[in-house]
Amino acid sequence: MIGAIIGDIVGSRFEFGAAPQKGFELFTSDCSYTDDTICTIAVADAVLNGRDYKESLLDWCRRYPDPMGSYGNRFYQWIHSEDPQPTNSFGNGSAMRVSSIGWLFDEWEDVLEEAKKSAIVSHNHPEGVKGAQCIAEVICWLRLMRFSKSDVERKVEKFFGYELPPMRDIKKIGAQGHFDGTCQETVPMALRCFMDANSFEETIRLAVLCDGDTDTKACIAGSVAEAYYQAPEWMIEKAVSYLPDDMLEILGQFYERIKDSCGQRK
Numbered sequence: 723m724i725g726a727i728i729g730d731i732v733g734s735r736f737e738f739g740a741a742p743q744k745g746f747e748l749f750t751s752d753c754s755y756t757d758d759t760i761c762t763i764a765v766a767d768a769v770l771n772g773r774d775y776k777e778s779l780l781d782w783c784r785r786y787p788d789p790m791g792s793y794g795n796r797f798y799q800w801i802h803s804e805d806p807q808p809t810n811s812f813g814n815g816s817a818m819r820v821s822s823i824g825w826l827f828d829e830w831e832d833v834l835e836e837a838k839k840s841a842i843v844s845h846n847h848p849e850g851v852k853g854a855q856c857i858a859e860v861i862c863w864l865r866l867m868r869f870s871k872s873d874v875e876r877k878v879e880k881f882f883g884y885e886l887p888p889m890r891d892i893k894k895i896g897a898q899g900h901f902d903g904t905c906q907e908t909v910p911m912a913l914r915c916f917m918d919a920n921s922f923e924e925t926i927r928l929a930v931l932c933d934g935d936t937d938t939k940a941c942i943a944g945s946v947a948e949a950y951y952q953a954p955e956w957m958i959e960k961a962v963s964y965l966p967d968d969m970l971e972i973l974g975q976f977y978e979r980i981k982d983s984c985g986q987r988k
């Protein structure tokens with residue numbers, strides 16, 4: 723979960739800013755948490771405290787109505803409508819907020835079911851649901867089953883139908899100014915960044931350097947990388963310094979809950 727938040731904060735200043743350059747500084751005063759972190763906290767709060775996913779998402783997003791980068795158009799309307807209904811969305815928002823579910827449930831059926839429930843309140847298009855299920859499941863595979871990266875790549879294709887694009891293609895369309903906003907695009911791109919990197923930090927850097935939806939790509943890639951490498955302590959310390967107290971409380975609750983069962987690789 724902190725892997726997602728680190729990716730979001732590091733990627734935040736490039737989402738609508740200048741293209742990232744190799745060797746860029748990870749944390750600056752221009753960075754902030756964005757909608758990815760807010761929604762990640764909301765989903766974790768729902769599971770940890772027995773709240774309805776929709777109620778928790780609405781509560782957190784209304785509490786933080788104007789984050790850096792704002793919310794996607796359709797999701798913004800969803801947050802502010804009187805009676806929010808699913809929008810048939812396949813935006814990448816369902817996948818960027820799901821990471822805690824990959825840690826808080828151990829049975830694959832539960833992971834798939836909860837990921838679906840967390841998605842369908844807003845992102846009920848089959849691709850929106852699939853994106854969330856895939857990321858939660860990959861996190862669970864990595865932390866509990868210790869699957870290798872190549873096993874993960876094979877299973878992602880077999881069970882979810884995602885073919886991970888080569889890195890050069892991702893970089894090319896990013897450099898052309900393409901903005902990946904859908905699960906179908908961002909999920910396989912973020913997974914490719916994880917596959918090709920050799921550390922947690924490199925995963926985040928690669929995802930940001932691909933440009934496009936930098937914060938969400940780094941958020942999703944970081945959420946997966948955390949289950950494989952663990953996030954470095956210094957990056958965790960930096961990231962939490964950007965977060966308000968109510969988010970830190972949920973984060974603390976989350977790590978307290980998983981501390982005996984996290985199964986992280988050393």
Ligand SMILES: [Mg+2]
Pocket residue numbers: 756757758791937938
């Ligand atoms: Mg964002």
